[in-house]
Amino acid sequence: MIIDRPMDRDKLLDSYIKITGLNFARGHRAIFNGANLNIPRGKVTAIMGPSGIGKTTLLRLIGGQIKPDSGEILLNGRDVTKFKRRELFDARKKIGMLFQSGALFTDLSVYENVAFPLRAHTKLPEDMIRDIVLMKLHAVGLRGARDLMPSELSGGMTRRVALARTIALDPELILYDEPFAGQDPIAMGVLVQLIRLLNDALGLTSVLVSHDITESLSICDHAIIIADGQVIGEGAPSELRKSESPLVKQFLNGLPDGPVPFHFPATNYRTDLLG
């Protein structure tokens, strides 16, 4: 296991996202406390950690939707935190993000949802847009659902349509926010396969944030575990499983109590009850 390992030069060249000294607080609660992490290029990286630890926040920080209090977030060698509004919107054309809810536009059909980024950023003729949309929908197995409205889709289908929309512009990086949450086993299996397949077929860098350990470890090449605003473990899934760290062990084995306590900090139980 590696904790905050200083990076060697090769590793630096290999990482698509490099975060150093990240500090971010919400109100008085520190979410990230000098976290450092690297996301390797062309691989599937899973970021895992107990809920409420700021995994989604991390994706928003990478996407530049929120700014950190301090620290550097290098995206392909350029610091996201220093982007101007316009640069940020340009940079985002190369990033796809799959939201937990899918976030499809409810007033547009499945077809129009997938066509949305193409219409917004390209001047392609309509018949070419149609071809691209159908290809992307075919990739997620929903070419036949093109005329449905988002309200007519099941949860798993919504996420697949959202995935088709995310890959519409052929991004370099895809961020998945809890892709497996609330999915039935079949939908989950489909998604797991799609994430792996898309990453390899399109040569993407994929980052998925999740607390579904089994699924995440089964598809990722690299895993990062976050707790207490720090990276507590990272490496290949097999390395992590061998880890001796009690925190990593507790998380991977799903033990209710351990370094991450079962109880939210509180005063003594006895004095609380008896006054």
Added chain:
Amino acid sequence: MVDFFIKVGRSGLEYSSALGRSGLFLFHSVFGLMLNLKGLRLLVHQLYKVGVLSLVIIVVSGLFIGMVLALQGYSILVDYGSEQAVGQMVALTLVRELGPVVAALLFAGRAGSALTAEIGLMKATEQLSSMEMMGVDPLKRVIAPRLWAGFITMPILAAIFSAVGVFGGLLVGVDWLGVYEGSFWANMQSSVDFKEDVLNGMIKSIVFGVVCSWIAVFQGYDSEPTSEGISIATTKTVVYSSLSVLGLDFLLTAVMFG
């Protein structure tokens, strides 16, 4: 005591920061309207949703308010034998005051609340976030067309309200109560001044349009992305818009006619 000052200070800071945010928000959205075919198409769609769909409530309310004005005005004026002035009274009241004010209040209730709820729900379901992550600025794509639709439709709705109101006054005053039609129109024509009355009423409705649309879209955009947050934001839209319209109406009236 210290706690009290801390509370006052904190809420003061919160209000000023919300005001600053909404100012910046207005600036970016007003100048964010896309001046191309796509932008025009989005604007037309919103003009339909905000303007055309508000027509029913505006026309029906205008008609009834005009009718009530004529009825009330007649019953008072007839005591002085000057019931011919009912047309003038209805027209002046509508064009100067009730047209812009009541249309704005109805607009806030009908279109403003819908805008807030729609934008708030788009935020809660991460549609705005996903748009941002696709490199599309929601201020340009979602907010600007709605804001401009409000700016444009409000004065037109107010004008339609006043016109229908005058027609309502005509129905009651002339057709029902028997005021002579010639003096109904003649008195109105001679007393309603275009610049003094119509234009000033128009200016009022433009100001109300800006304020109501601004409040509606900002409350939606700034709402807490939860069901409770959206309900609070929608309420705020109606309450803030109504109070601002009534307060501003007094100020504008004082400047224009005082």
